[in-house]
Amino acid sequence: MFLLVWLAVALSLSSTIVAGGDCPGAHRNMTMEAACREATATAGEPMYQVCMHALGDDYRAGAVKEAYLFAYGAAWRAVESYGTTEGWAQYVLGNGSLTGDEKAAYGCVAGGSYREAEAAMGKVTHRVGLDCGLDLSDEYRTALRDAEACRDRLAKLPPSPLLTMVEKDYNSTLLAYLLGKLLGIK
Numbered sequence: 644m645f646l647l648v649w650l651a652v653a654l655s656l657s658s659t660i661v662a663g664g665d666c667p668g669a670h671r672n673m674t675m676e677a678a679c680r681e682a683t684a685t686a687g688e689p690m691y692q693v694c695m696h697a698l699g700d701d702y703r704a705g706a707v708k709e710a711y712l713f714a715y716g717a718a719w720r721a722v723e724s725y726g727t728t729e730g731w732a733q734y735v736l737g738n739g740s741l742t743g744d745e746k747a748a749y750g751c752v753a754g755g756s757y758r759e760a761e762a763a764m765g766k767v768t769h770r771v772g773l774d775c776g777l778d779l780s781d782e783y784r785t786a787l788r789d790a791e792a793c794r795d796r797l798a799k800l801p802p803s804p805l806l807t808m809v810e811k812d813y814n815s816t817l818l819a820y821l822l823g824k825l826l827g828i829k
């Protein structure tokens with residue numbers, strides 16, 4: 644709920660203040676292809692595809708935007724997706740049939756680590772939307788570490804839809820971080 648409030652605040656303020664103003668790379672105008680190419684240069688072709696797929700949901704091919712909008716959108720999408728994944732884990736847990744390691748792994752997503760990741764990336768979304776925030780690398784890393792922790796626990800269990808969702812969230816978080824680096828975030 645309050646994530647939507649953040650979005651509303653970010654959108655309403657963006658017309659009155661210089662959004663992304665603190666970051667040196669925030670206002671570079673780039674095509675989404677160039678943003679993906681540059682952001683994923685060291686991460687490899689599969690990550691480029693992840694990037695094109697993610698940004699392609701929001702933009703047309705060849706769309707030119709200021710770089711901070713790509714970083715903002717990617718962070719926002721990650722937070723949104725955590726919520727969906729968390730809801731699914733809670734739903735399955737609520738069924739009451741999970742025990743032991745399985746219950747613990749779902750709990751990682753349903754509350755524990757995911758809650759922390761959501762708070763960290765929520766802060767990223769807020770800051771990138773409003774003033775950039777060159778000091779956000781700890782938040783990106785926290786979210787990555789949390790998604791990774793849950794992914795590793797789920798990966799030890801038989802394959803599940805939740806594992807795929809968490810792998811996707813991990814990718815989304817990494818992509819958000821890589822696009823954040825375009826702005827100058829370390």
Ligand SMILES: *[C@@H]1O[C@H](CO)[C@@H](O)[C@H](O)[C@H]1NC(C)=O
Pocket residue numbers: 670671672709
């Ligand atoms: C990018 O384009 C916007 C207008 O769409 C402009 O306000 C901004 O100054 C441009 N950024 C750079 C670095 O040229």
Ligand SMILES: *[C@@H]1O[C@H](CO)[C@@H](O)[C@H](O)[C@H]1NC(C)=O
Pocket residue numbers: 734735738740
């Ligand atoms: C809930 O549990 C029942 C049996 O206990 C099972 O058949 C069903 O598939 C479960 N649903 C989910 C969403 O896990």
Ligand SMILES: *[C@@H]1O[C@H](CO)[C@@H](O)[C@H](O)[C@H]1NC(C)=O
Pocket residue numbers: 689690693807808810811814
């Ligand atoms: C995550 O990204 C990797 C590339 O880094 C890709 O190979 C994999 O299919 C992605 N996983 C999901 C679930 O999207």
